Amino acid sequence: MATTRDRALTAAVRLVGEQGVRALTHARVDAEAELPRGSTSNWFRSRDALLTGVIDWIAEQERADLTAATTPAQTVDDLIDTLTALIEDATGHHAVRTRARYALFLEMTAGGEAHGPLQAQRARFEAWARELLTAFGAEDPDAAARSLLAVSAGLILNRLTVAPDAALRPTVAIAVRGCLRG
Template identity: 30%
Template sequence: MADRRAQIAEAGIAILASRGVRALTHLAIDRELGLPDGSTSYYARTRRDLIAVIVDRLATRTGDDLAAQALPEALTPAVVASVIVAGLDATMRRADEHRARLILLLECRSDPELQASLATRPEVRGAFVDAIAALLVGLDVDRPQENAQDAAALLDGLLMQRVIRASPAHEEAILTAYLTGLTDGRGEPLGG
C-alpha cells in the first residue's frame, strides 16, 4: 500500500509540474499510472487526501536535499556562497518537485495543516536551518541559529527564482554580500 501511495504521489508531482493544479485529478493519476479508473480513490478518497499524499512525499523528499557536502577547512563568505550555490545546483535535479511544491503552496493557502507541512515541516526545516547554522559557525557569525533562519529564507527565495525561471540572479554575489555582512560585525538577525 505504501508503494502505491508513493507511485500516486510521484504521478501527482509530475502532473502538477507539467500541467498545473487544475489537471491534478484522481482520474489523471489513474491514467498516468495505467491503473483502472477509480484506483487512486482507494488510497485518497478526496482531493484534499490526494494533495496530502503528495505533500507528505514532497516533505519527505526534501530531507534528501540535506545531505552533507564536503567543506573546505578554511571558510570564507565566498567559499560558503560557492558551496550553497553548488547545493542549489544539486537540488535542481528535482526541479519538478520544487515546482509542484510552489504550486501547492498557493493551492493550500487556506488549509493551515497542509500549508505547514509544505512550508515548515519541523523535521525538514529544522535540519535545513541547522545545516546553515553550522556553516555560519564556521564563519564565526554571532547568533548563528537565529541568523540561519534569515539565511534559509534567502535560500528559499533563490530556489524559487530558479524554479520559476525568472531572470537570472547573481547567486554567489548575493550570498557572498549577505554572508560578508554577517561576518563584519553586523551579525544581528534581521528580525532581532
C-alpha cells in the first residue's frame, strides 16, 4: 500500500500533467489523492517544497524505469529498440508524468529552487546516453549524447501533442546511427 507521501506525490504529478503547474496546490493534491486536508502540507510545508518534491519524485520514477529498461545492448539494433521502448513508455503508459515533467521544465526556466533538480536529472540522462554511445564507438560522445537527447525530446513532444501514433523506431534508428557516425 502506498504511503501518504507517495499518494500525495502521485496525485500532484497527475494534477500537473493534466492541468499544468498552476493547478498544484496543497488542497488540490489532498483532494486528488483523497487524503485528509492538510496531509500534503505535513510532508511539503511550502509550494516550493511541493514543487521540489514532485520534481524529485518524477526523477526517481524515471531513473527506476530507465534502470529496468536498460539491459546491456549488444548491438546497435538493441540500443535502438531500448530507446524506442523508453520513448514509447514516456508517451504512452507514463504520458501524464512526462507532461508534468515538461510543464515543470517550462515553469522553472527562470531558475529558483526547483531548477537544480531538473538540471541534475537532465545531466543523468545525458551521462547515460554518453556512456551508451561511447560503448558503441561514437566519435564525439558528448555531442552525440546531446543530439540524441534533443531528438528524443522532440519525438516525445511530437507524440504528446500532435502525432500520438507517430512511428518512433525509424527516427530513433536514424538518430542513433547518425550519432555513431559523427
